[in-house]
Amino acid sequence: MNYLGIDIGSTCAKTVVMDSDKHILEYFFLPTGWSSFDALDRIKGQLSESADLDNVFCVSTGYGREAVSFANKTITEITCHAKGAQYLFGDTPMNVIDIGGQDTKVISVSKGRVEEFFMNDKCSAGTGKFVEVMANRLGVPTNDLNRLAENHTEDLKISSMCTVFAESEIISLAGKGESRENIAYGILDSVANKVRTLYSRLSDDDRPVYLTGGLCEADYFLKLLSDIIGHEVKTLPLARYAGALGAAVLSVEKFG
Amino acid sequence: MRLIDELPEVFESFAEQRKKSFIKVKELKEQGIPIVGSYCTYFPKELAMAAGAAPVSLCSTSDETIVDAEKDLPKNLCPLIKSSYGFAKTDKCPFFYFSDVIVGETTCDGKKKMYEIMNELKEVFLLRLPHKQDEAAVREYRNEMVRFKEYLENKFERTISEDDIRAAVHLNNRTNRAMKDLYGVMRHDPCPITGYELFKVLYGSTFRFDRLELTEEIEEMTARIEKEYEEGKNIGKRPRIIITGCPIGGATEKVIRAVEENGGVIVGYENCNGEKAVGLEVSEDTDDIYEAVARRYLNIGCSVMSPNPNRFKVLGEMIDEFHADGVLEMDLQACLTYDVESRNIRKFVTEEKNIPYLKVETDYSQSDVGQLNTRIAAFIEMM
Numbered sequence: 132m133n134y135l136g137i138d139i140g141s142t143c144a145k146t147v148v149m150d151s152d153k154h155i156l157e158y159f160f161l162p163t164g165w166s167s168f169d170a171l172d173r174i175k176g177q178l179s180e181s182a183d184l185d186n187v188f189c190v191s192t193g194y195g196r197e198a199v200s201f202a203n204k205t206i207t208e209i210t211c212h213a214k215g216a217q218y219l220f221g222d223t224p225m226n227v228i229d230i231g232g233q234d235t236k237v238i239s240v241s242k243g244r245v246e247e248f249f250m251n252d253k254c255s256a257g258t259g260k261f262v263e264v265m266a267n268r269l270g271v272p273t274n275d276l277n278r279l280a281e282n283h284t285e286d287l288k289i290s291s292m293c294t295v296f297a298e299s300e301i302i303s304l305a306g307k308g309e310s311r312e313n314i315a316y317g318i319l320d321s322v323a324n325k326v327r328t329l330y331s332r333l334s335d336d337d338r339p340v341y342l343t344g345g346l347c348e349a350d351y352f353l354k355l356l357s358d359i360i361g362h363e364v365k366t367l368p369l370a371r372y373a374g375a376l377g378a379a380v381l382s383v384e385k386f387g
Numbered sequence: 388m389r390l391i392d393e394l395p396e397v398f399e400s401f402a403e404q405r406k407k408s409f410i411k412v413k414e415l416k417e418q419g420i421p422i423v424g425s426y427c428t429y430f431p432k433e434l435a436m437a438a439g440a441a442p443v444s445l446c447s448t449s450d451e452t453i454v455d456a457e458k459d460l461p462k463n464l465c466p467l468i469k470s471s472y473g474f475a476k477t478d479k480c481p482f483f484y485f486s487d488v489i490v491g492e493t494t495c496d497g498k499k500k501m502y503e504i505m506n507e508l509k510e511v512f513l514l515r516l517p518h519k520q521d522e523a524a525v526r527e528y529r530n531e532m533v534r535f536k537e538y539l540e541n542k543f544e545r546t547i548s549e550d551d552i553r554a555a556v557h558l559n560n561r562t563n564r565a566m567k568d569l570y571g572v573m574r575h576d577p578c579p580i581t582g583y584e585l586f587k588v589l590y591g592s593t594f595r596f597d598r599l600e601l602t603e604e605i606e607e608m609t610a611r612i613e614k615e616y617e618e619g620k621n622i623g624k625r626p627r628i629i630i631t632g633c634p635i636g637g638a639t640e641k642v643i644r645a646v647e648e649n650g651g652v653i654v655g656y657e658n659c660n661g662e663k664a665v666g667l668e669v670s671e672d673t674d675d676i677y678e679a680v681a682r683r684y685l686n687i688g689c690s691v692m693s694p695n696p697n698r699f700k701v702l703g704e705m706i707d708e709f710h711a712d713g714v715l716e717m718d719l720q721a722c723l724t725y726d727v728e729s730r731n732i733r734k735f736v737t738e739e740k741n742i743p744y745l746k747v748e749t750d751y752s753q754s755d756v757g758q759l760n761t762r763i764a765a766f767i768e769m770m
C-alpha cells in the first residue's frame with residue numbers, strides 16, 4: 132500500500148507518492164491549466180506503477196482539493212504545508228512562508244502543527260499571480276525575473292499594490308526607458324514587502340523562517356526577502372512540493 | 388409551536404420568522420400599535436414596550452441595497468450601515484416602512500453619522516450613549532432613558548408609568564433568561580443541536596412581537612432539547628467554537644455555515660446575536676428603574692466602549708463554560724472598533740485562554756466564500 136498527496140493549486144498541481152515509511156517514491160508537478168479536473172486526469176496519466184489508484188490512500192489539498200474524487204480525505208493547504216515543512220525542516224518551532232498562485236500565507240508551525248496563520252486578503256498583491264502577470268508584461272518567463280533582478284542597477288520601487296495598477300505602472304516605467312533589470316527588481320521587492328506585512332502579524336516572528344511554494348528556486352528573491360524580513364529565509368528545492376508532501380505524510384499518518 | 392413538529396422543523400420555522408412578521412407588523416399598525424424601529428443592542432426596548440409600542444430590529448443583512456446606499460454614503464463603510472441605510476432609502480424593508488420612529492444610538496462613528504442622513508427619510512431619535520462604563524456614564528445614560536421616555540410620551544400621546552416600565556422589564560428579563568437557558572444547552576459535549584439551529588432561533592426571535600408567547604415557546608423548546616438529549620440525541624463530538632465580533636445575519640451566515648460544514652460546532656455567540664443581546668438582565672430590585680435599565684445596557688461589552696473590559700470578561704467566562712476549543716472573530720469590513728480591538732482579543736484568547744483564535748473579515752457579498760472556507764477549515768484542523 133502506498134500513500135498519495137495531491138496538491139492542486141491555482142497555477143500548479145503537485146503530486147507526491149510515499150511508502151508507509153514516508154520515503155518518497157515519486158514526485159512531479161504540472162500546470163493546473165484551466166480546470167482542476169483536467170489537471171487530475173493528467174496526474175492520473177503520469178502516475179507510475181508505484182501509485183496504483185486502487186491501492187493507495189490519498190489526501191488531497193489546495194484550491195482544487197475537492198476535485199480529487201478518489202481522495203480518502205481533503206485537508207486544507209495550511210495544515211498540509213505545516214506537515215510538509217516538518218518533513219523537510221524538522222520539529223523545531225518555525226515560521227513558514229508560502230507564496231502560492233493566488234494565496235500567500237504565513238504559518239507558525241511547531242512539530243508539524245499549525246499554531247497560527249495569516250493569509251492575504253482578497254487581493255493578489257504579493258502572490259504568485261502578481262509575479263506571473265508582471266513577468267508577462269516584461270515579456271519574460273517568470274523564472275527569469277530572479278536573474279534579471281539580480282543584475283539591477285537601481286533600487287526601483289513599484290508603488291501600486293494592486294495588480295492592475297502595478298501593471299500600468301510597469302508599462303509607463305518601460306515607456307520611460309527603465310531597464311528590465313530594474314523593473315524586475317521592483318516587482319520582486321514589491322512581493323517581498325507585501326509578504327513582510329503579512330509576516331509581521333505573526334505573534335512570534337523570531338523563529339527560523341522557511342519558504343515554500345513556487346519561488347523556492349529563486350535564490351536572489353530569497354536574499355531580498357531575507358533582507359526585508361530581517362531574518363535569513365531558508366528553503367530546499369523540494370519545498371515547492373511542501374503541500375503535496377504534507378498531504379502524503381498525513382495520508383500515511385491517518386491511514387497507514 | 389405545535390408540539391408535533393420535530394425540533395429541526397421548529398428551528399426552520401424560526402428562520403422564516405422575519406418574512407412571517409411582515410404581515411404581522413402591518414396588522415399591528417392597523418390596530419393602532421406604534422412601531423419603534425432600532426438598529427443596535429444598546430436600544431432599551433423595555434421603554435418602547437412600556438409605551439405599548441412594538442419594538443423591532445431593523446439591522447440589515449443583505450447586499451441588495453448597498454449600491455443604492457453608496458450614492459449617499461462612502462464605499463469604504465461597514466456593510467451593516469450601508470445595507471441598513473439602503474433598505475431605508477429604497478423602502479424595501481417593511482419594518483422600516485411601518486416604523487413610526489427610528490431609535491439610534493451614538494455607537495460607532497459610521498452609524499451615528501449615517502443617522503443624521505437617515506433622519507431626512509424618517510424621524511430618528513438619537514440616544515447619546517456614553518463610551519465608558521463608570522458611574523458618571525451610568526448617570527448620563529440614565530438621563531437619556533428619561534429623555535427617551537418623555538419623547539415616547541409626547542410622540543404617542545400617552546403617559547408611561549414606572550409600573551409600566553417595571554412590567555416590561557419583568558417580561559423582558561424572563562425572555563432573556565429563556566434565551567440564555569436555551570443556549571445553555573450547548574454546554575453539553577457533544578452538543579444537542581447545531582450552532583446554526585441555535586442561531587436561527589436567536590435571530591428569528593428578534594422579529595417576534597408576541598413576547599410572552601415567544602418566551603413560553605423558548606422555555607418549552609429548551610426542556611424538549613434537554614429531554615431528547617437525555618434520550619441520546621446529539622450531533623456527535625466536534626471541535627467547539629465560540630463566535631465573537633460584529634453582528635451576524637443574512638449574508639454573513641456564510642461564516643456559521645463554513646464552521647459547521649467543515650466539522651465544527653458553534654457553541655456560543657459572544658456577539659449581538661447572543662450574549663450581548665440577552666446575556667444581561669435589568670435589576671428589578673431597585674428604586675430607580677431608569678438607572679437600572681441604563682446600567683444593564685451600558686454594561687454591554689461592545690467595542691465602541693473604551694476601555695471595554697466586559698467583552699474580555701464575558702468571552703473568558705463563555706470559553707470556560709462552553710468548553711470552547713477555539714474562538715472565531717468575524718469582523719465586518721471597515722468596522723474599525725472591532726478590528727482594532729481584535730489585537731487584544733487575540734492575545735487574550737491565545738495567551739490567557741490558550742486556545743486558537745482566528746479573525747476573518749468579510750462583507751455582505753458571497754465572493755469570499757471559498758477563501759472563508761479554507762481559512763475556517765484550516766482553523767478547525769488546528770483543534
Ligand code: SF4
Nearest residue numbers: 427428429494659689
Ligand atoms: S456590535 Fe455594538 S454597535 Fe453593533 S449592534 Fe452590537 S452593541 Fe450595537
Ligand code: SF4
Nearest residue numbers: 465467495633719722
Ligand atoms: S459592525 Fe462595527 S462599523 Fe458596523 S455598525 Fe457595528 S460597530 Fe459600527
